[in-house]
Amino acid sequence: MHSGKVLMANADVYTPWMSRGGDNAIFTFETIVANASAALTVRAYHKDPETTGDGAEVSLTNQGAAWATIGSSNLTQGTYQVGENGFTGFLEWVRFRITVSNPLVDAAEGDFNSNEVGIVLYRFLQHLWFNTPNA
Amino acid sequence: METFGQTFQSGEVVLGDWFPRGGDNAVARVQCIDQSGSSVDATVSFLTKNEEDIGDGSSVLSIDVGGGADEALSPPGIATKLSEGQFKELIRVKVSCVVGWVTLQVFPLVFFDSAKAP
Numbered sequence: 001m002h003s004g005k006v007l008m009a010n011a012d013v014y015t016p017w018m019s020r021g022g023d024n025a026i027f028t029f030e031t032i033v034a035n036a037s038a039a040l041t042v043r044a045y046h047k048d049p050e051t052t053g054d055g056a057e058v059s060l061t062n063q064g065a066a067w068a069t070i071g072s073s074n075l076t077q078g079t080y081q082v083g084e085n086g087f088t089g090f091l092e093w094v095r096f097r098i099t100v101s102n103p104l105v106d107a108a109e110g111d112f113n114s115n116e117v118g119i120v121l122y123r124f125l126q127h128l129w130f131n132t133p134n135a
Numbered sequence: 136m137e138t139f140g141q142t143f144q145s146g147e148v149v150l151g152d153w154f155p156r157g158g159d160n161a162v163a164r165v166q167c168i169d170q171s172g173s174s175v176d177a178t179v180s181f182l183t184k185n186e187e188d189i190g191d192g193s194s195v196l197s198i199d200v201g202g203g204a205d206e207a208l209s210p211p212g213i214a215t216k217l218s219e220g221q222f223k224e225l226i227r228v229k230v231s232c233v234v235g236w237v238t239l240q241v242f243p244l245v246f247f248d249s250a251k252a253p
Contacts, residue, residue, distance in 0.1 A: 003250035026213070026242075028162055032250045070162065071217045077162075079213060125162065126245045133140055133168045133240050134211055 002121070004032045009102040009118035014045070014054070015095045021129030023089035024081045027096075028125035029067070031074045038118030041099040042067060044078065046091040055095065058087070075125070082132050098122070140168060141239060143177060143232040150182070150191065151228040157246030160219045164242040165198045167208035171235035175201040179241060180229040183222045194229070195221040200237055213242075219249075 007013065029042050047055035058080060067078045082089045102118035143149065165179045177200045184192035196218045200208045208214055228241055 003248075026164060026215075028245060030247070030250070070215055073217050073219070075162065075217065077215060081211065081213070083211070121250075123250065125247050128164065128242055128245060130166075130240070130242065132211070133166070 004030075004121045004123035006119065006121050007098060007100045008120075009038065009100045011098070011100045013099075014097050017055075017093040017095045018127075020046070020090045020092050020094050021127065022131045024079075024130050024132060025090065025094075026080075026128040026130075027078045028070070028128075029076050029078070030123050030125060031076075032121040032123060034120040034122075035118060038120045039101045040120055040122070041097075041101070042076075042078065043097045043099075044080065044094060045097055046094045048092045055091075055093070057097070058090070096124075141230075142169075142236055143230050143239065144236045145232055145234055148229070148231045153192075153225040153227045156183075156222045156224055156226055157244070158248045159222070160217070160249065161222060161244040161246045163196055163198065163216050163218065163244055164213055165200065165208070166213045166240040166242065167200050167210050167237060168240055169210050169238040170201060170208075171237070173201065173209075175232075175235035175237050177201060177230065177232040177235075177237045177239075179239065180231070181218070181222075181226055181244075182229055183224075183226050185223045186225060188223075192223075192225070192227065200239065201235075 044058040045055040067076045069076050080087055100118050178197050180194040180197040182192035183195050198214045198216055
């Protein structure tokens with residue numbers, strides 16, 4: 001068993017819903033292995049249990065976080081903190097949407113070129129949930 | 136050490152209890168909840184040693200909260216640092232406040248082991 005999961009372009013997938021552990025969160029995403037063609041986007045979605053559907057993206061009009069690289073590592077973190085960038089806190093259920101984008105088809109030759117397919121092995125580290133400490 | 140909303144005054148140097156390492160690598164995060172002003176000078180350090188060692192351990196990771204060269208936190212800022220392969224068996228937190236006062240939250244370390252072979 002390996003740590004992490006593999007995604008190939010043009011994957012655009014949701015992770016399962018998880019219960020919110022607090023109003024705020026710091027998520028840590030590790031790109032364990034990726035080829036040069038893999039362009040990754042990680043977004044957070046949330047909704048309440050009584051709501052049907054895919055949930056709402058946290059990071060559009062309700063800008064919660066810009067994912068930032070931690071030092072010179074392959075880790076990036078998204079910090080969602082109430083009061084920053086208009087973020088008002090997570091709804092009860094939270095999940096991620098991971099997109100790996102790159103052309104599956106060689107634009108010049110018009111056929112499938114495996115050398116150009118973005119592939120990524122990734123994992124999330126333990127999520128850090130917290131509530132706003134300062135009144 | 137209880138670090139939620141704990142305030143440290145000028146001149147205080149506080150050591151937390153030892154806790155076991157949870158992996159070779161860790162992400163450390165410290166939040167500045169409140170502080171006395173822009174002149175505050177405090178440092179959060181993570182000390183480490185092996186079970187068989189006596190003494191206070193040695194610092195392998197530190198986060199400056201104001202006054203430092205690498206971080207200048209103001210409420211509710213959060214600083215993040217990564218430790219790769221530096222921690223020994225035991226870890227504890229040390230907070231040193233040199234100037235002013237600061238109220239800090241030291242988040243639990245997020246441990247992980249390397250998934251990629253070198």
